[in-house]
Amino acid sequence: MRDQSGYFINQELVEEMVRLNRQAYLVTREMGGALPEPLPVAAWQDVLDLACGPGEWVMQIARSYPHLRQVIGVDKSQRMIAYANAQAEAEEEQKVSFRVMDVTQPLAFPDHSFDLVNGRFLLSFMRREQWPLLLAECVRILRPGGVLRLTEQESGYTNDGVYQRYIDLWGDAWRKAGHAFALTHAYVGLTVVLKPMMQKAGLVNPAHRPVSIDLSTGQPAHSDLLKNLAEALRLAEPFLLRTGVMTQREMAKLHAQMESLVGKAGFCAYWLLQTVWAFKPE
Amino acid sequence: MVFPSHLYPAFAPLPVPMANHLLLLHQRQYRRRPSRRPAPEELMQAVLEKIARARTLVYDYVCPFVIAEEKRQQRGGSRSFPQAEWVLETLAQYTPGQVKNSVETLDFWQKKGLLRREKTRGLLEITSVAALLMARLAEERLQRNWLPSLLEAEEPHWWCYGRAAPDAPLQAIPVPIPPSSPASLLLWTPWQGAVWEEEQWQIIVGGDGLYRWAASPSVTDLLVWDEELPAKILASQQDPLFGRPSVQQALVQEARYDVLTRVVKKGMCS
Numbered sequence: 001m002r003d004q005s006g007y008f009i010n011q012e013l014v015e016e017m018v019r020l021n022r023q024a025y026l027v028t029r030e031m032g033g034a035l036p037e038p039l040p041v042a043a044w045q046d047v048l049d050l051a052c053g054p055g056e057w058v059m060q061i062a063r064s065y066p067h068l069r070q071v072i073g074v075d076k077s078q079r080m081i082a083y084a085n086a087q088a089e090a091e092e093e094q095k096v097s098f099r100v101m102d103v104t105q106p107l108a109f110p111d112h113s114f115d116l117v118n119g120r121f122l123l124s125f126m127r128r129e130q131w132p133l134l135l136a137e138c139v140r141i142l143r144p145g146g147v148l149r150l151t152e153q154e155s156g157y158t159n160d161g162v163y164q165r166y167i168d169l170w171g172d173a174w175r176k177a178g179h180a181f182a183l184t185h186a187y188v189g190l191t192v193v194l195k196p197m198m199q200k201a202g203l204v205n206p207a208h209r210p211v212s213i214d215l216s217t218g219q220p221a222h223s224d225l226l227k228n229l230a231e232a233l234r235l236a237e238p239f240l241l242r243t244g245v246m247t248q249r250e251m252a253k254l255h256a257q258m259e260s261l262v263g264k265a266g267f268c269a270y271w272l273l274q275t276v277w278a279f280k281p282e
Numbered sequence: 283m284v285f286p287s288h289l290y291p292a293f294a295p296l297p298v299p300m301a302n303h304l305l306l307l308h309q310r311q312y313r314r315r316p317s318r319r320p321a322p323e324e325l326m327q328a329v330l331e332k333i334a335r336a337r338t339l340v341y342d343y344v345c346p347f348v349i350a351e352e353k354r355q356q357r358g359g360s361r362s363f364p365q366a367e368w369v370l371e372t373l374a375q376y377t378p379g380q381v382k383n384s385v386e387t388l389d390f391w392q393k394k395g396l397l398r399r400e401k402t403r404g405l406l407e408i409t410s411v412a413a414l415l416m417a418r419l420a421e422e423r424l425q426r427n428w429l430p431s432l433l434e435a436e437e438p439h440w441w442c443y444g445r446a447a448p449d450a451p452l453q454a455i456p457v458p459i460p461p462s463s464p465a466s467l468l469l470w471t472p473w474q475g476a477v478w479e480e481e482q483w484q485i486i487v488g489g490d491g492l493y494r495w496a497a498s499p500s501v502t503d504l505l506v507w508d509e510e511l512p513a514k515i516l517a518s519q520q521d522p523l524f525g526r527p528s529v530q531q532a533l534v535q536e537a538r539y540d541v542l543t544r545v546v547k548k549g550m551c552s
Binding site: 010012013014015017018021079082083085086087089090092 | 340342343345346349354372376
């Protein structure tokens with residue numbers, strides 16, 4: 001189960017494809033849709049989703065905005081793209097397509113190709129030093145007036161010791177792997193630097209929208225998303241062991257404890273996301 | 283140790299020797315620590331849980347490919363899924379060292395009865411592939427010997443649950459369904475991919491799997507399960523308005539589905 005993709009979990013695994021698909025569905029629902037921000041979508045025609053995984057967001061946006069001409073998803077994993085293409089074909093979404101592409105490298109699209117470039121949870125494979133190239137590439141392929149929209153995660157907070165360990169573990173892991181921007185493991189810090197990085201890349205009028213997903217017992221996202229996060233812990237074991245944040249035994253214990261949180265009375269937790277977007281000057 | 287026959291439907295769509303082999307492998311983990319070996323029921327439960335997890339994953343993963351294939355065929359394309367390469371690559375992800383088997387290995391498995399191909403076109407049978415993937419997902423530690431050595435030709439492909447009447451005992455029914463089964467034998471399975479190969483399997487809202495009748499029960503046959511609906515249809519047969527054969531046929535079809543739904547909702551499939 002060695003990860004060969006640079007991503008924190010081996011994306012070629014059946015579990016990961018299915019997990020990402022479910023997670024994407026839940027996150028989109030909790031965020032209030034594929035594009036809940038006040039953006040000029042009516043004027044757009046071409047949309048790109050970076051590191052699209054199984055393509056849930058791409059399918060959602062194609063369904064939600066039938067006027068769009070094309071929605072393209074790109075991902076490094078060939079099998080993930082095959083899975084995404086199968087889903088598009090199963091749902092007969094003609095305007096949707098998926099391509100194999102590594103977004104840490106120059107993007108294989110001509111200048112001014114898209115009205116919207118979207119990305120979600122790029123933290124999971126982007127190291128700090130890789131951001132300037134990606135942002136420059138996004139600016140290059142955006143049309144004047146086009147939008148770069150990125151949704152990233154922060155650690156969140158909780159009243160539960162087990163979930164707090166889970167949060168701390170990821171904070172440490174992202175920091176040790178060179179993905180986090182914060183100087184402490186208390187948070188990831190990517191959402192803090194997105195606006196300045198976008199501005200430095202030449203984008204203007206940055207804005208943000210925080211989203212807080214309630215994982216507490218009894219809430220709609222509680223059971224499915226908590227199980228999903230626990231599964232991520234199990235699947236990310238090789239990555240987490242490499243970063244040295246925990247031993248295998250500690251991880252197995254934490255995984256079992258995470259699963260036991262499902263339905264636990266009094267459990268409260270919030271998973272914090274933030275969408276940041278900015279415009280390419282006209 | 284082998285699974286008792288009443289548990290055969292619980293590991294659908296695995297054939298019995300594959301499930302027994304997984305049980306054997308699980309049991310072997312305790313060879314050097316016999317004092318820590320759990321009771322047989324616990325060992326079986328652990329393997330059934332692994333299989334159930336693998337079943338859900340394999341279904342969720344394979345489903346879009348199957349539907350996409352159906353759509354392609356509706357547009358006049360020929361069937362190609364599952365391709366041997368796709369199967370081998372998926373299996374490799376779960377093999378230690380990500381070692382990929384060759385196409386010859388698939389041929390060898392076919393000779394040993396572990397993998398089936400359609401008789402007409404020689405394509406891999408989707409349920410058989412799903413069983414293979416499930417077995418691999420449930421046992422990731424071994425590079426070799428994760429499958430039993432042989433499946434006899436007469437071995438049923440897999441098993442589902444069956445019940446002949448509301449108060450009849452639960453049975454394990456082999457798939458393909460024996461033609462001698464009574465038409466009103468109620469069948470169900472947790473394997474949602476059953477519908478890929480047999481369209482009679484149906485999703486029922488409120489149910490937890492797929493359901494069907496063994497064949498095409500008559501209205502009189504359905505009285506065993508539900509006196510109300512079939513009685514209404516029997517009465518309507520006297521009415522000249524409903525007497526035409528095509529109307530009668532449609533009413534019987536509807537009754538089969540309605541009774542199935544009512545039976546599932548009454549919790550008779552457990």
